[in-house]
Amino acid sequence: MLFIDPPPSSVHSVAVSPVHDEGIAQSDGGMWMDGGLISADRPLRRLQSQHVSRRKLLQVPGAAVPFPPLKVLSNGEPCVLFQARKLSLRYEKQKQLDLTERAFSPQQPVDTSQSVCRQDKATLIMRFGDVEDFRGLSIRSVIPSVR
Template identity: 60%
Template sequence: MAAPMSLALFSVIFLQISSSYEQVPAFAEGSSDEGASQDTQIRENGVGRERQRVSYEHGSFAAEEMRPALQPHDWRPPSQPSRRKLLQYGGIMPYSPLNVVYNGKTCILFRARKLAIRYRNHTLVDLTPRVFGPDAIVDTKGSFCSKDKATLNIRFGDVEELRGLSIRLQMSNTFYESAGQNWFTLDSVHIHYNWTHEATFNATDVYAPSTNSYHCQFVSSLQKYDTLLVPCSNTDNAANWHITFTDFQIQAFNVHSNKFSSASDCATFFTPAILMGLITSLILLLVLAYALHMVVHLKHIDRYEEHKTTVYFPRSTEAESTDKNVQ
């Protein structure tokens, strides 16, 4: 009698174990089941916990209910960064562009990550907060726009030892028949200081289609930044000045919705590094072509040697008579 009782007990235990195992595969295979559906509920502040519910043909259970059993002791969900911090990455400019309004319409957009000047051996002066800072009050009196000309005049007032400091950018819009469109050019950059003194830089290398904005990493009078700003003459006061715009972008024509159009960048495709790479690649290709030519030529010689037949030269009668006399 003990045997039937033990057999019955074993059967009950086996059924319980098998029934418990039937539920586990359902949870493991729920991601591939076609009948599965997921609903995510997030609190209004955007940082709430996610609650997923998975439904199946034979029943349903909340994934949130299984989470405490699978999490280790003292486990805490990782903190999620706020939306504001995420927007600070990705190369976003720290300052909004400077808008110049003329006749009730925005006609010039100007932006730079940094604007710095230096007079002779004086200390470098950073003018960025005075132009693009959140509390900056920019005086653009003297700026104007027309169909063919535009002037951006930024007045700083007294800055350290400089009196009446102002920077003026003069631009023009010209139609070129060869290109079939208008191009705008930054003709010159002027620095006015001490009321009566002026330094003038030529900037004719700064240009772009008039429908686009112009962007360059550095627009500077320094040689290490390609010297896009050149003193107009050797006797000009510009030789005593250094001016650098970092991450420079400007648009003076065809401004719409107070936003920059797509930028035409100053970085050309044929930089010195790219040119050296192209020349090196060309030399390697020539060497490879010559090597292949020599290999093909050698194979051609081998084939000629293999197919070469023995040449028979008939002997003359004099040679035959000589051989007979010798014998």
């Protein structure tokens, strides 16, 4: 499959992104596609397909995260974005406690008001309150700056 996406400003300029799912690369720089050869000397035409999808880095089919990231703001700007598929805790020999929904649910956001963002580091403090056998449960993560 070959995706051709000409910029709207020019019909003659074409950006080509080969995706080697169905096409077979040729030694002369062309590529077979749907029974025809597309090469540099043959004019390209825009492929009309309703099913064209853009691939994204670090994206795996079926790996969607159920909640948006937890966002901590400093002076109105995001300084920490925290996202996970699952957040769980186990203390000593107690059963595993799933905190995913409590941490990331937009309906009942976890308290991050004590989180701090500085030039050299950010401290994410998630205060969950009383959760099962835990009283005043909070998780603190110190994130050093990578500048």
